[in-house]
Amino acid sequence: MPDQRDQSAASPYDALLLLSFGGPEGPDDVVPFLENVTRGRGIPRERLKEVGQHYFGFGGISPINAQNRELLDALRKDFAGHGLDLPVYWGNRNWAPYLTDTLREMVRDGRRRIAVLATSAYASYSGCRQYRENLADALATLAEEGLELPRVDKLRHYFNHPGFVAPMTDGVLDALAALPQGVRDGARLAFTTHSIPTAAADTSGPAEEHTGGGEGGAYVRQHLDVARLIAGEVAERTGRTHPWELVYQSRSGAPHIPWLEPDICDHLEAQAAAGAPAVVMVPIGFVSDHMEVLYDLDTEATAKAAELGLPVARSATVGADPRFAAAVRELVLERAARERGEGAPECWVGTLGQSHDVCPVGCCPARAARPAAAGVDSPYA
DSSP states (O other): OOOGGGTTTTTTOOEEEEEEOOOOBSGGGHHHHHHHHTTTSOOOHHHHHHHTHHHHTTTTBOTHHHHHHHHHHHHHHHHHHTTOOOOEEEEESSSSSBHHHHHHHHHHTTOOEEEEEESOOSOSIIIIIHHHHHHHHHHHHHHHTTOOOOEEEEOOOOTTOHHHHHHHHHHHHHHHHHSOHHHHTTOEEEEEEEOOBHHHHHTOSSGGGOOSTTOOHHHHHHHHHHHHHHHHHHHHHHSOOOOEEEEEEOOOSOTTSOBOOOBHHHHHHHHHHTTOSOEEEEOTTOSSOOHHHHTIIIIIIHHHHHHHTOOEEEOOOOTTOHHHHHHHHHHHHHHHHHHTTOOOOOOOOSSSOOOOSSBOTTSSOOSSOOOOSSBTTOTTO
16 A cells, blocks of 8 residues: 655655766767767767767667666656655756756746756766756756746765665676576676776765775775675675675776776686686666666677686666665655754665765865756755
């Protein structure tokens, strides 16, 4: 039975916005999409066509939009099943439905207080601050159009929410079971996430959490906490300890700029040389199986493993798992309770505790200062 007590529990929020990266949905979309992603960097169109070969290899279609539609359906079903009368909208940074268009629609629908879920679970410039900058840009456009601006509040980082961690743990167990029995017990776990410049990693999170010397700040620390959680749960449920390491993928920067390492393909080479019987690739840095998972892991890294004669399996991301949809509901309700000045149960696992609700000044700074919404320094409080 639906829990009618949750009917008004989302107050003061009157809508949820699912905010994602976006992706092309056909060959003709690829280069315009990449132009959106790289706007301001002066990258020639011919170079973008080369970069777009990953997409062209999949028919010019990124799976991310379809996966966001699945997550939208899962959220709406979960909300309805718990008596939560909160409409859910969807907007993207780089492709239709565009964020600005969605916010305009929400304003015209009368939405005035909006909770925002970004499809990035961790602290970093590209995973948090940039989304806040995009929100500020969209609000500035609506202000120019003379529309009444809503208040937008970005939900906290959810990397250590049980509804995010549990589905990934089950994915690792399924991937281990898919390996040949003779190599399964000795398989290593390679927890993968998007590489970012070491300078951005060091300054990720609130200013008091920034570190020097490539230690990684909040970005690396949060991933390591999740990896330990999953590896520990896998050991408890299988009775076997699988050695693990945090590795990186999808580097896209200039070669002379230091980025987080080791790369997944280099890691596989090292594991093969060390005599590892098998490797499970665990994409803990990604919410869904989008292009960087399908190409960098399922295509490129899997081909490297085959070349090395190293058995590999890839575990699933959380996607539209019902437990993740329930986690989003819990994130909305806990934030709503605190906005009303009420106590809210903390829902997290691991050692780092619950992330901040409102990003402080200096959190995940950009190279050049830009207005960002949903933070202490927001011009749209």
